[in-house]
Amino acid sequence: MKDMYDVLVIGAGPAGSIAARTAAEKGLDVLLIEKRQEIGDPVRCAEGVSKVHLKKYVEIDKRWICSDLNASHIYAPDGTKIEMAEEIAGGEVGYVLERKVFDRALAEQAAEAGAEVMVKTRATGLIIEDDFVRGARLMHLGKEYDVRARIVIGADGVESKVGRWAGIDTSLKPIDIETCAQYLIAGANIDQHHCEFYIGNEIAPGGYIWVFPKGGGKANVGIGVLGSKTGKFKPRPVDYLNRFMEKKFSDARIVEMVFGGVPVSGSIEKTSTNGLMLIGDAARQSDPITGGGILNAMNAGKIAGEAAYAAISAGDVSLKKLEEVYEKPWRETMGHDINMSLIVKNCFINLSDEELNSLAYSLKNVKFERMSLLDLLQALFKANKKLLWDLRVLFKDAAKEVVKNKT
Amino acid sequence: MSLKINRYKCGYCGACVGVCPKGALELVETWVEVDESTCITCGICDRICPVGAIEVMK
Numbered sequence: 001m002k003d004m005y006d007v008l009v010i011g012a013g014p015a016g017s018i019a020a021r022t023a024a025e026k027g028l029d030v031l032l033i034e035k036r037q038e039i040g041d042p043v044r045c046a047e048g049v050s051k052v053h054l055k056k057y058v059e060i061d062k063r064w065i066c067s068d069l070n071a072s073h074i075y076a077p078d079g080t081k082i083e084m085a086e087e088i089a090g091g092e093v094g095y096v097l098e099r100k101v102f103d104r105a106l107a108e109q110a111a112e113a114g115a116e117v118m119v120k121t122r123a124t125g126l127i128i129e130d131d132f133v134r135g136a137r138l139m140h141l142g143k144e145y146d147v148r149a150r151i152v153i154g155a156d157g158v159e160s161k162v163g164r165w166a167g168i169d170t171s172l173k174p175i176d177i178e179t180c181a182q183y184l185i186a187g188a189n190i191d192q193h194h195c196e197f198y199i200g201n202e203i204a205p206g207g208y209i210w211v212f213p214k215g216g217g218k219a220n221v222g223i224g225v226l227g228s229k230t231g232k233f234k235p236r237p238v239d240y241l242n243r244f245m246e247k248k249f250s251d252a253r254i255v256e257m258v259f260g261g262v263p264v265s266g267s268i269e270k271t272s273t274n275g276l277m278l279i280g281d282a283a284r285q286s287d288p289i290t291g292g293g294i295l296n297a298m299n300a301g302k303i304a305g306e307a308a309y310a311a312i313s314a315g316d317v318s319l320k321k322l323e324e325v326y327e328k329p330w331r332e333t334m335g336h337d338i339n340m341s342l343i344v345k346n347c348f349i350n351l352s353d354e355e356l357n358s359l360a361y362s363l364k365n366v367k368f369e370r371m372s373l374l375d376l377l378q379a380l381f382k383a384n385k386k387l388l389w390d391l392r393v394l395f396k397d398a399a400k401e402v403v404k405n406k407t
Numbered sequence: 408m409s410l411k412i413n414r415y416k417c418g419y420c421g422a423c424v425g426v427c428p429k430g431a432l433e434l435v436e437t438w439v440e441v442d443e444s445t446c447i448t449c450g451i452c453d454r455i456c457p458v459g460a461i462e463v464m465k
Contacts, residue, residue, distance in 0.1 A: 036436055044420050122435065159421030159434040172426045179422050179457045227426065227455040237457040259457045261422025 001118060001138075001145060005031045007308050008136055008149035009115075010123045010162055012039045015280025015297035015304075016155030017106035018057060022305025024113035028312065031147065032107065032115050033138060035122035035156075040103030044158075044260035046182060046222050048195060048212050049294050051094030057298040058109070064102040065095050066214040067192050076360030077200030077353040096195075096212045096220070097294075126152065126165045126276075132317070133166055133275035151308045151317050152276045155301065158261045160282035168270050170284065174227030176265035178207050178291050181237040182222025184256035188249045190219045198244070199356055205229035206349045207291075209244055221249065224262060224291055226349055264288040266342030267335045272322040277304045285334065289341040289348070296334050303330050347390040359387070409464050410441045410448060416460035423452035423461060 009020045012034035020032035047066070054060065074082040111117045120141060127135040127146060135148035154162030158177075163170040196211040203209060206226025213219045223244065225237045235243075238259075245252065263284040271283040279285070279300040286293030307326035311317045351359070359380055380387055421434040431446035432439055453461040 042419065042437070120436070157421060159424035159432075161424075161430065161433060164430045170425075171428050171430070174426065174451060174455055177422060177426055177455055179455045180420075181418075181457045225457075231454040232450070232459075236459045238459075257418065259418030259420035259422070261420055261425050261455065261457075263425065 001031065001116070001121075001140070001147065003145070003147055004135075005029050005116075005147065005149045006312055007031070007151050007153060007305075008147060009033070009153045009155055010136065011035075011155035011157055011280075011282065012107045012110075012117065012119075013103060013155060013157060013280060013297065014106055014294050015282070015301040016153065017103070017110045018298045018301030019153050019155060019279055019305040019308070020110035020115040020117075020301075021106070021113045022302050023308045024110060024115040026305070026309040028309060030110070030115035031149070032110050032117045033121040033123065034107070034117070034119045037120040038100075039107045039119060040100040043099045043256075043258055044180075045099050045258070045294070046180075046210055046212055046220050046291075047097045047099050047214070048210070048292070049095050049097055050292075053295045054095065057295070057302060058106065060095075061105060064098045064105055066098050066218075067096045067212075069094055069096065069193060069195050069213070071194040072197065073194055074197045074199065074360070076357045077202060078357045078360075080357060080360040080364055082360055082363050096214055098214075123156070123162065126162065128166070131274055133273065136162075150275070150312050153304055153308065154276065154278045154282045155280050155297075156282050158263060158281045160278065162276070163271075163278045163282060166273050166276050168268075168273060168278065170268060170278070170282065172227075172261075172263055172265055172284070174231075176263060176284075177227040178224035178262040178264050179227050179230060179237050180207075180222060180224045180258075180260040180262060180291075181241045182220055182258040182260070183241065183245065183252075183254045184214065184218060184258070185221055185245075185249055185252035186216075186218045186255045188217065188219065188252035190217060192217075200353050202353065203244060204240060209241070218255070220258075221245065221252075222258065226264075227261075229349075262286055262291040262293065264291060264342075264345060266345075267331065267338050271330075272319060272326055274319050274322075275317045277307065277322060277326050279304045285330075285338065287338060287341050288345040296338070299334055300330055344391065347387065409443060410446055410452070411462045411464050412439050412441065413460045413462070414438060416458050418458055418460070420457065422455055422457065426451050426455050 006028040123136040192213040198209040206229040207224035280297030424432040
């Protein structure tokens with residue numbers, strides 16, 4: 001470890017590793033730190049990811065793919081099943097990853113590109129001078145070091161401290177977080193080619209239960225519950241999960257327990273300041289509807305790595321510059337999608353089980369592989385006029401897309 | 408008043424750290440630490456803990 005770098009990346013998840021790799025490939029001097037002694041472990045993720053989108057950021061390697069999915073089955077509270085084929089379901093699910101291998105491979109790629117990587121190294125504070133972030137105080141094996149950097153990238157996850165240290169309020173309200181529990185189960189007879197989602201206020205208030213096959217008869221069975229719908233005198237996610245397990249997989253063996261918090265706040269006001277950018281879960285960039293965060297994190301990492309190069313080359317790492325090279329590009333692309341998902345989330349968390357059943361029922365016999373987003377929304381609106389009103393903004397947006405695609 | 412984290416129950420996921428309005432919690436490697444001087448024992452962390460490992464002691 002030196003005492004000065006071009007870029008210091010805090011956190012070696014998918015966001016941090018891609019940022020470090022991108023910056024290093026541009027020729028910058030990069031330090032990537034991870035507070036844990038093992039990158040990718042413990043896992044805090046359902047591990048599902050879209051095939052098509054993943055290919056944009058990394059070459060697919062069989063070593064970190066557990067299963068290849070071609071369909072999603074969604075179950076309404078009364079058991080009504082909606083089947084979605086790959087083209088539609090592929091939005092978020094396609095592969096189920098082995099994050100322990102995947103995350104490490106991404107960090108290795110950053111290292112290969114020239115970034116220095118240090119594990120069991122955590123940031124304990126930022127070096128701030130003249131209102132600019134100029135590095136961080138790091139602790140490695142009990143010893144503290146001051147490391148200076150032209151740009152600091154905070155990729156420190158849901159529990160992010162980096163933003164707060166720089167004066168960016170990243171705290172989540174209970175309605176802004178899905179609180180999650182998951183078991184990796186073995187010994188259950190699980191179809192390895194499709195994933196399942198279960199929705200309903202009785203089984204997963206404000207969230208859903210997922211079953212993601214992981215190869216060899218194993219599966220990630222997990223639940224997310226909206227933070228505002230759980231609490232001290234209500235069942236916890238782990239209680240709901242146990243109930244579901246008892247009903248569906250009473251014979252299965254639990255070989256791993258996973259817990260996690262997923263930001264579903266939609267995009268936050270600020271993700272950069274003088275000399276600093278936040279990316280991934282630290283920037284609350286996960287999707288408010290699906291909770292999917294891997295691809296957005298990788299996308300933000302790529303944008304931030306390029307932004308670091310642009311800002312440092314220009315000799316200007318001010319907020320104004322970072323707004324131009326980081327904030328603007330991410331907000332115009334995935335920021336827009338995140339905000340649209342937030343609108344849908346805010347509508348769906350208020351639907352009763354009866355309403356969810358009726359929506360599912362109206363889609364039951366629809367052939368999904370030929371459906372566009374617009375058709376899907378139209379089918380939903382037919383069943384529920386109130387939904388049309390609540391989601392009118394989306395509808396406008398979808399209509400715009402159609403017009404754009406025609407011209 | 409203080410916050411008690413049951414480390415035998417805690418799954419060190421960091422969800423509590425993310426919702427703490429005061430930044431009083433920190434996930435250090437695989438355990439959660441509380442800064443007693445900043446914690447206002449508001450109980451939001453207790454509310455969202457997926458396993459119920461946090462208790463506000465009044």
